[in-house]
Amino acid sequence: MKADPTVQRKLLDLAALDAELARAEHRRRTLPEQTAVEEAETVLRARRDAVVRARTSVSDLGRDVAKLEQEVAQVSAREQRDRGLMDSGSVSAKQMTDLSHELDTLARRRGVLEDSQLEAMERLDAAETDLAHEQAALEEAETVLADAVERRDGVLGDIEVIETRRGAERTELAASLPEDLLALYDQQRARSGTGAGELIGARCGACRLEMDRSELRDIAAAAPDDVVRCEQCGAIVVRTSKAGNA
Ligand SMILES: [Zn+2]
Structure with missing residues (x-):
């Protein structure tokens, strides 16, 4: 799947909103x-x-x-x-x-x-x-x-x-998001709770696990508009300036 990097970055805003909504829902229940x-x-x-x-x-x-x-x-x-x-x-x-x-x-x-x-x-x-x-x-x-x-x-x-x-x-x-990208995000969110995460250094922002060098290399080699997923949790990995170099 392909999506413009600026569009992919919007997924982080969406994930932040979803996290806040989930916190509100949790708070309501407890x-x-x-x-x-x-x-x-x-x-x-x-x-x-x-x-x-x-x-x-x-x-x-x-x-x-x-x-x-x-x-x-x-x-x-x-x-x-x-x-x-x-x-x-x-x-x-x-x-x-x-x-x-x-x-x-x-x-x-x-x-x-x-x-x-x-x-x-x-x-x-x-x-x-x-x-x-x-x-x-x-x-x-x-x-x-x-x-x-x-x-x-x-x-x-x-x-x-x-x-x-x-x-x-x-x-x-x-x-405002492409339908296929949103569907993938929602599907992943339903599965693990988080649809997308920012790549921070070598760490997936969704599952917080560190990626190994080969995974980081694959991500670095992917085109900027390639939609890449975390091998650990399946979340869409959004690359920003915080991404580490393999
Ligand atoms: Zn992950």
């Missing part, structure tokens, strides 16, 4: 800011679960308190009814004794219920404090995630600017 977002999402999910658990506790304990309140009220109503009967003077002496026993039992029952009610209210109190704590932690986790997303999107935006700008430059440069 963004620490993305890892931070994923970590913040994990924390947020755990926080949400904790709030749900705390809320369930509060509502369960609230139900317990209400149930005990109702039981205390039932016992109190029964006591009131019994006292009413005793005060009415319309019951017999035997009934008076029975009612008096029942009132003792009811008073003991109410005492037990009121103790339980107090305990349940204390537990409810603690659960409400816990819920408030978990909600605050959830809000904090939401803030951390929002900040992480903002930072990541900022970096992604920077990468996108590079990709758009360099991508447009690449398209323009590629369009």
